[in-house]
Amino acid sequence: xxxxxxxxxxxxxxxxxxxxxxxxxxxxxxxxxxxxxxxxxxxxxxxxxxxxxxxxxxxxxxxxxxxxxxxxxxxxxxxxxxxxxxxxxxxxxxxxxxxxxxxxxxxxxxxxxxxxxxxxxxxxxxxxxxxxxxxxxxxxxxxxxxxxxxxxxxxxxxxxxxxxxxxxxxxxxxxxxxxxxxxxxxxxxxxxxxxxxxxxxxxxxxxxxxxxxxxxxxxxxxxxxxxxxxxxxxxxxxxxxxxxxxxxxxxxxxxx
Amino acid sequence: xxxxxxxxxxxxxxxxxxxxxxxxxxxxxxxxxxxxxxxxxxxxxxxxxxxxxxxxxxxxxxxxxxxxxxxxxxxxxxxxxxxxxxxxxxxxxxxxxxxxxxxxxxxxxxxxxxxxxxxxxxxxxxxxxxxxxxxxxxxxxxxxxxxxxxxxxxxxxxxxxxxxxxxxxxxxxxxxxxxxxxxxxxxxxxxxxxxxxxxxxx
Numbered sequence: 001x002x003x004x005x006x007x008x009x010x011x012x013x014x015x016x017x018x019x020x021x022x023x024x025x026x027x028x029x030x031x032x033x034x035x036x037x038x039x040x041x042x043x044x045x046x047x048x049x050x051x052x053x054x055x056x057x058x059x060x061x062x063x064x065x066x067x068x069x070x071x072x073x074x075x076x077x078x079x080x081x082x083x084x085x086x087x088x089x090x091x092x093x094x095x096x097x098x099x100x101x102x103x104x105x106x107x108x109x110x111x112x113x114x115x116x117x118x119x120x121x122x123x124x125x126x127x128x129x130x131x132x133x134x135x136x137x138x139x140x141x142x143x144x145x146x147x148x149x150x151x152x153x154x155x156x157x158x159x160x161x162x163x164x165x166x167x168x169x170x171x172x173x174x175x176x177x178x179x180x181x182x183x184x185x186x187x188x189x190x191x192x193x194x195x196x197x198x199x200x201x202x203x204x205x206x207x208x209x210x211x212x213x214x215x216x217x218x219x220x221x222x223x224x225x226x227x228x229x230x231x232x233x234x235x236x237x238x239x240x241x242x243x244x245x246x247x248x249x250x251x252x253x254x255x256x
Numbered sequence: 257x258x259x260x261x262x263x264x265x266x267x268x269x270x271x272x273x274x275x276x277x278x279x280x281x282x283x284x285x286x287x288x289x290x291x292x293x294x295x296x297x298x299x300x301x302x303x304x305x306x307x308x309x310x311x312x313x314x315x316x317x318x319x320x321x322x323x324x325x326x327x328x329x330x331x332x333x334x335x336x337x338x339x340x341x342x343x344x345x346x347x348x349x350x351x352x353x354x355x356x357x358x359x360x361x362x363x364x365x366x367x368x369x370x371x372x373x374x375x376x377x378x379x380x381x382x383x384x385x386x387x388x389x390x391x392x393x394x395x396x397x398x399x400x401x402x403x404x405x406x407x408x409x410x411x412x413x414x415x416x417x418x419x420x421x422x423x424x425x426x427x428x429x430x431x432x433x434x435x436x437x438x439x440x441x442x443x444x445x446x447x448x449x450x451x452x453x454x455x456x457x458x
Contacts, residue, residue: 070298071439074407074424086407088424171395175402179303205294205439206405247288250297 054252063249064230066209072097072202073180077137077168080149080158085166092204093131094231096224099183101140101193102148110220111197112156114212117221118228119163125228128236130204132228134163139177139185140193141167181208201227204235289455292448293427293440302428302436303403307364307390310377315362315390317434324359324456327428329406331367332379332389333417337425337442338363342383345427347446348453349384355457356386358432365391366401366408366423404428405439431456 013019056062072087079085098115100108115134122132136158138144144152149165152158158165167173177183185195199220201210210227212220234246302317305327309315317325326345330338342363349356363380365371368391371379376389391397401408401423408423425442429452438452 068295068297070296070300071403071405071436073402074405075402076407076409084409086409087405088407088422172398172402175399179399179403180405207294207296207439244288244290247290250295251288 063245065234065246065249066201066227066231068250069208069211072200072206072208073176074206075168075176075180076172077166077176078146079160080146080153080165081160082146085164087206090133090135090202091206093133094127094204094228095133095135095202097135097137097181097200097202099137099139099177099181099185099195099198101138101195102144102152103140103192104195107197111199114199114220114224115163116156117219118224121221121225122228124225125232127228127232130232130235132162134158136163136165137173137177138165138167139173139195140187141170141173143191199224201231203231291438291452291455292444293429293438293452295438296436298436301434302430303400305362305364305390305400307392307396307400308373309388309390310373312373315388317430320360320430321434322358322432324432324453325430326359326361326453327404327430328361328363329366329401329404329408329423330363330425331365331421331423332371332375333367333413333420335417335420337423339383341425341427341442342380342387344444344446344449345387346384348449349386351447351450352453352457355454358457359453361387363387363389364397364400365389366397366406367421368392368394368397370418404436429453429456 074087077085096115096118098111100111115136119134125132136152138149144167149167153160153163153165156163168176177185181198181200183196183198183200185193187193196213199210199212200208201212201224203209209231210224212223237243237246305315305317307315328338328341328345330341332338342361345361349359349361352359361384363376365376371389371391373389373391376391380387380389392400405426406424408421411420411422413420427440427442427444427449428436429438429440431437437456440449440452
């Protein structure tokens, strides 16, 4: 183990110079061995700690983030007051979108109730300086005129600022809702619509951060309030060292 | 100078040198790169683009696989935002030097009525001969702009400019594998654009 020059034992044999040479050889070999062991400790321990740290980050998720799913679409619509309403009007705000039509009746109860619940419970979230908006987009512009949208908005207490109802040209709506938000809808022969009841959460950059399509045991309102909490926490910690930690959390997929 | 003092001073000098090396050379390797815009982590390829390009060509996003594509939505009559952005992108190409060969800047016109492929070709060459402008029918442009998060609408202009087009002024970066990775704000500088593009060119 000490190399060929040290293969002979330390028992006194041969001449004195030969014995001293063997002792010196043994001394340096042990020093080298000791240095190797030290090196292993110096590199190995931090390495193991780093791996444990990364695993702990991924398992215990000390920081949670919402995924940056894809860009939300740009749009030019008309709101319940007949005013132009564009995606740029809500840039910088967190927006919860839903998609419906005025004739959907009971089918929309769940969606509408979620919007109402989220608006009512917004006080549970520390929004800081970030504004929160609710937007209901109708994909039935032929029926949902400004008057119809106004009546709908009034029924839900949508003030036209915090909660807006909007619609637009049919072809543009298809691009916005179907291609952009990826929410399917189709007009039926009787004039009703088949559609996927969906809520979508978008951040101030116009990036989709949450999609709520399937009812689970936990209500959509609970999930959205929880996700708003996570999102606003990330916004508050966007700069400096905390910002780096949040970027790392995105890398390690610390998604709720 | 005593032996102990020499050892202490030597150790201190060693700590300073090791600390400096760690701070300036080792630590930066472990700090994640911070982009100057918003990153996207979609597992789906960037929405497809198929529009009319220079000389009767059809430009598709997939034509540029292996290159980083910078997508910008603007128009040739644009009085301020578009020329400023395209000038910054040209400056970013200068900063990148030879690496710029692997970057393709594409401007999608949000004014298809006035911006023919010929008009766009002349306009883009004014900023950089390698930049290309694409256009198409109103429906195709609306579909592509919408899915890239871009809003646009005609607005009143002056007699000299004709109508103007209000539009989203962000710059999109699609990586070599065809994934939309980054959205840069209009306020970003050429240096920041070059740095972010450089990251995707590694």
